[in-house]
Amino acid sequence: MALDERPDRYPFPEIEAKWQRVWAEREQFKVTEQPGRPKYYCLEMFPYPSGRIHMGHVRVYAIGDLLARYKWMRGFNVLHPMGWDAFGLPAENAAIDNGVHPAVWTYENIDNMRTQLKRMGISYDWDREVTTCDPAYYKWEQLIFIRMLERGLAYRRRSRVNWCPSCQTVLANEQVEAGRCWRCDSEVTIREIDGWFFKITEYAQELLDWCDRLPGWPERVLTMQRNWIGRSEGAEFALPVAGRADLTIPIFTTRPDTSFGMTYAVLAPEHPLVDRLAADDEERRLIEAFRAEVARETEIERLATDRPKRGLRLTARAVNPFTGREIPLFLAEYVLMGYGTGAIMAVPGEDQRDWDFAKAHGLPIVATVKRPADWKDDQAYTGDGVKINSGFLDGLGIEEAKRKAIDWLVARGLGQAKINFRLRDWGISRQRYWGAPIPVLYCDKDGMVPEREENLPVVLPRDVQISGKGGSPLAEVAGFVNATCPKCGGRARRDTDTMDTFVESSWYFLRYCSPAYERGMFEPGAAAYWMPVDQYIGGIEHAVLHLLYARFYTKVLRDLGMLKVDEPFQALLSQGMVIKDGAKMSKSKGNVVDPDDLIRRYGADTARLFSLFAAPPEKDLDWNDRGVEGASRFLNRIWRFVHTHLGEMGAAAGPADARSDPGRAFRRLIHETIQKVTHDIEHDFHFNTAISAVMELVNALHDFERASLDGMARPERGALLREAVETVLLLLGPVSPHITEELWAALGHRESLFTRAWPVADPGSLARDAVEIVLQVDGRVRGRLSAAVDAPEAEIREQALADSKVRPWLDGRQVARVVVVPGRLVNIVTRG
RNA sequence: GCCGGAGUGGCGAAAUUGGCAAACGCGCCGCACUCAAAAUGCGGUGUCCGCAAGGGCCUGCGGGUUCGAGUCCCGCCUCCGGCACCA
Numbered sequence: 001m002a003l004d005e006r007p008d009r010y011p012f013p014e015i016e017a018k019w020q021r022v023w024a025e026r027e028q029f030k031v032t033e034q035p036g037r038p039k040y041y042c043l044e045m046f047p048y049p050s051g052r053i054h055m056g057h058v059r060v061y062a063i064g065d066l067l068a069r070y071k072w073m074r075g076f077n078v079l080h081p082m083g084w085d086a087f088g089l090p091a092e093n094a095a096i097d098n099g100v101h102p103a104v105w106t107y108e109n110i111d112n113m114r115t116q117l118k119r120m121g122i123s124y125d126w127d128r129e130v131t132t133c134d135p136a137y138y139k140w141e142q143l144i145f146i147r148m149l150e151r152g153l154a155y156r157r158r159s160r161v162n163w164c165p166s167c168q169t170v171l172a173n174e175q176v177e178a179g180r181c182w183r184c185d186s187e188v189t190i191r192e193i194d195g196w197f198f199k200i201t202e203y204a205q206e207l208l209d210w211c212d213r214l215p216g217w218p219e220r221v222l223t224m225q226r227n228w229i230g231r232s233e234g235a236e237f238a239l240p241v242a243g244r245a246d247l248t249i250p251i252f253t254t255r256p257d258t259s260f261g262m263t264y265a266v267l268a269p270e271h272p273l274v275d276r277l278a279a280d281d282e283e284r285r286l287i288e289a290f291r292a293e294v295a296r297e298t299e300i301e302r303l304a305t306d307r308p309k310r311g312l313r314l315t316a317r318a319v320n321p322f323t324g325r326e327i328p329l330f331l332a333e334y335v336l337m338g339y340g341t342g343a344i345m346a347v348p349g350e351d352q353r354d355w356d357f358a359k360a361h362g363l364p365i366v367a368t369v370k371r372p373a374d375w376k377d378d379q380a381y382t383g384d385g386v387k388i389n390s391g392f393l394d395g396l397g398i399e400e401a402k403r404k405a406i407d408w409l410v411a412r413g414l415g416q417a418k419i420n421f422r423l424r425d426w427g428i429s430r431q432r433y434w435g436a437p438i439p440v441l442y443c444d445k446d447g448m449v450p451e452r453e454e455n456l457p458v459v460l461p462r463d464v465q466i467s468g469k470g471g472s473p474l475a476e477v478a479g480f481v482n483a484t485c486p487k488c489g490g491r492a493r494r495d496t497d498t499m500d501t502f503v504e505s506s507w508y509f510l511r512y513c514s515p516a517y518e519r520g521m522f523e524p525g526a527a528a529y530w531m532p533v534d535q536y537i538g539g540i541e542h543a544v545l546h547l548l549y550a551r552f553y554t555k556v557l558r559d560l561g562m563l564k565v566d567e568p569f570q571a572l573l574s575q576g577m578v579i580k581d582g583a584k585m586s587k588s589k590g591n592v593v594d595p596d597d598l599i600r601r602y603g604a605d606t607a608r609l610f611s612l613f614a615a616p617p618e619k620d621l622d623w624n625d626r627g628v629e630g631a632s633r634f635l636n637r638i639w640r641f642v643h644t645h646l647g648e649m650g651a652a653a654g655p656a657d658a659r660s661d662p663g664r665a666f667r668r669l670i671h672e673t674i675q676k677v678t679h680d681i682e683h684d685f686h687f688n689t690a691i692s693a694v695m696e697l698v699n700a701l702h703d704f705e706r707a708s709l710d711g712m713a714r715p716e717r718g719a720l721l722r723e724a725v726e727t728v729l730l731l732l733g734p735v736s737p738h739i740t741e742e743l744w745a746a747l748g749h750r751e752s753l754f755t756r757a758w759p760v761a762d763p764g765s766l767a768r769d770a771v772e773i774v775l776q777v778d779g780r781v782r783g784r785l786s787a788a789v790d791a792p793e794a795e796i797r798e799q800a801l802a803d804s805k806v807r808p809w810l811d812g813r814q815v816a817r818v819v820v821v822p823g824r825l826v827n828i829v830t831r832g
Numbered sequence: 833g834c835c836g837g838a839g840u841g842g843c844g845a846a847a848u849u850g851g852c853a854a855a856c857g858c859g860c861c862g863c864a865c866u867c868a869a870a871a872u873g874c875g876g877u878g879u880c881c882g883c884a885a886g887g888g889c890c891u892g893c894g895g896g897u898u899c900g901a902g903u904c905c906c907g908c909c910u911c912c913g914g915c916a917c918c919a
Contacts (some may be wrong), residue, residue: 039858131865169915178916220913223836227915234919250864253919328891336919351857352833353917422918565857613857614844620912622844626858633872634857640872679848692856699856702873774852817898825851829899 010639012603016738025176029123033529040076045538049109062608067124069734073758081512083130087501096468102434128515132504138436139457140521144322146450163191169431173648195429202423216571221804224543230422237415238299242317252340257401259322260390262345266330277316309357355380428500433473443485443492452486468643472496506553534787536569576620605736606632649722673697675761774825777809
């Protein structure tokens with residue numbers, strides 16, 4: 001049966017529309033800097049305007065709004081903004097498919113999604129909305145680009161890059177997942193191309209160090225970042241080529257202690273020195289053939305670690321500087337140009353890859369670490385041990401031998417200690433249209449010249465042919481390409497690439513601080529007040545990508561003297577995915593739940609309640625239509641209760657004066673619930689248990705209502721019902737704001753629920769005079785008793801031993817020991 | 833292979849510090865209301881033995897520490913995520 005036909009639902013469509021209108025009219029969530037008042041910057045990752053919100057969005061924004069409203073009620077000045085990550089490929093693809101201009105498509109989508117989000121009733125300050133494809137936004141990004149250029153933090157070079165043949169553009173390393181494009185899943189190929197890079201490697205050490213100083217971040221995200229940065233310590237040294245005084249090969253190793261075991265050395269096939277090592281044309285031909293063979297390999301094939309290692313032996317030989325012996329030189333595909341120096345010393349005794357290669361090519365293997373007695377010698381040994389076969393290092397431990405080997409290299413001027421990072425510079429040039437233009441020109445006379453600051457923004461031209469085939473569409477726009485050289489005034493050509501859209505998302509949180517500011521990226525005072533973001537919320541898929549870039553960009557702005565903070569995000573909440581029927585929601589699987597449908601059928605309050613109740617935020621959320629029914633039922637139950645008891649609660653004057661025992665017990669539960677809900681929100685964001693505590697209170701409210709019909713004074717009953725109901729509304733407000741605001745008003749309040757202070761548990765009401773003590777015999781529960789809170793241990797012990805439920809279990813046995821845990825339990829340990 | 837996380841009822845999940853395992857919700861069963869249904873309300877619901885009272889067994893597996901272990905320690909297994917020929 002269609003749910004919107006049900007007459008028994010509370011009238012959520014009217015209520016939700018009404019309060020959304022009232023909040024907007026009152027400008028209730030509009031904020032300004034208020035020095036001296038504690039601030040709270042609550043931020044959810046802004047969406048790409050794909051056209052429609054999905055359940056993942058509902059989940060993040062429900063979490064963010066709960067925190068924002070909660071912090072409001074706790075007296076914080078809360079910045080809670082929303083905007084659009086508006087540049088990107090889908091807009092261009094839509095243009096190719098439907099002939100709609102990317103700008104038109106994007107702005108229409110934004111309008112749709114804004115309407116959808118507003119229907120969720122989230123407490124955004126919509127006056128701060130930011131759209132990244134607006135020239136007033138990307139202007140500042142272009143300015144910072146020029147500043148980075150001046151500092152050498154942005155540079156241009158020709159390099160081998162990841163190329164997505166489907167998106168027709170370059171991808172950064174972070175945007176390749178297992179050899180495939182992060183966006184379209186196509187297999188990535190390698191291309192040599194000119195492009196711009198941001199020098200994120202300059203910040204590798206700092207980005208790594210701060211991973212230890214972000215206690216508000218989930219460990220798994222920090223681990224992924226540490227792995228990605230990939231620091232390793234070792235040595236770099238010059239490997240001499242036999243008979244070639246003019247030629248050495250730079251080598252990076254993390255195991256300088258094993259140098260005496262170097263029985264051959266390997267260069268990456270594309271290593272630039274290889275050309276100089278070739279003995280004659282014949283060998284040059286062999287090298288080219290080998291390179292071509294390797295180049296044919298797809299990234300996927302190269303990733304397979306378990307196949308035979310192919311190599312090409314060169315006629316040139318090297319000299320192991322430690323042993324003085326000549327060793328063979330190879331090209332092999334297992335050595336990558338992109339890491340270290342692109343050349344390795346091979347120590348088959350202590351490195352498994354070298355071992356495999358040595359076995360395949362019949363090369364000698366020398367052990368330089370003493371093996372354990374039962375060692376089978378069928379693989380490389382990477383464990384600990386004493387150095388052997390290593391000349392002056394013999395007898396040392398590995399760590400000490402590393403230091404001595406480096407000292408030896410330094411003393412001879414051959415090398416030094418070296419730290420290497422896996423992190424590569426961030427390639428930001430994209431050969432696509434819908435992005436921020438790179439503010440640089442090329443002049444025949446002056447070469448590469450940045451645009452003058454007063455000419456910014458370099459506006460993305462509107463009239464352009466987008467075919468999706470080959471090269472940047474901007475290159476075809478004569479009016480854009482042909483420009484004046486800012487230096488000599490002669491003719492110059494603009495750079496026709498656009499910036500990676502991850503550049504826009506690296507600083508949008510700063511723009512929110514002063515979104516209309518015209519004299520710079522952000523107003524310094526506003527940023528000083530609001531930054532850093534106190535709580536950032538978003539999907540785990542950005543653990544490395546966006547979160548690493550934003551951290552880097554923040555540090556760059558700090559070093560440009562624009563910002564005081566070292567890190568943008570104080571705390572991070574990585575919420576799980578929304579799953580249905582065991583799979584991520586997707587159109588292809590046909591398991592998508594449309595938030596619009598859901599809100600139309602149940603209301604935003606129910607959608608929000610369910611998505612917060614079904615699982616703790618960091619876990620995947622299993623969508624369940626029956627569970628949504630349950631959430632709806634719960635809100636209806638509260639609605640009915642308030643409306644059927646309005647008269648009685650309205651008659652209550654003053655605070656609840658609980659005189660009777662049941663009254664005091666009920667009041668204690670009200671205050672225990674306040675305590676529990678506050679703890680669950682503050683301690684670990686476990687909103688699911690916070691909500692279950694409110695559900696328990698509502699259940700108890702119904703029980704109390706029935707039980708107190710006879711025998712309890714009417715004023716006491718009415719006052720307690722009112723106190724309980726008001727507590728429920730306050731605690732549930734941040735979860736389901738419309739219904740709680742409506743019922744709050746129905747109870748006679750004239751001011752908004754969200755201007756009320758968050759309730760605080762009253763210690764007097766929490767106090768209890770008796771506690772239940774569990775009685776165990778040999779660890780098994782056999783009875784229970786009620787004891788005064790302050791009853792002495794000896795007394796409880798006596799009562800336990802004398803208890804009628806306990807005594808049969810002691811028959812024929814001796815009491816060996818009695819453990820009394822005050823306020824909790826007694827365990828009687830027996831013997832015999 | 834390395835790093836990180838997780839295994840608890842039919843299902844989603846709870847369990848502050850080592851102290852009553854399964855709160856809350858879903859589903860299911862029963863009852864009330866109803867001509868009937870829906871909705872709503874009330875009660876029950878880990879599992880095995882038992883008519884019942886009651887008792888045994890239960891947190892992936894095997895050990896250990898402890899009066900007491902879902903929780904701590906040791907050794908395994910499985911699943912999920914990340915990185916991966918990184919020298």
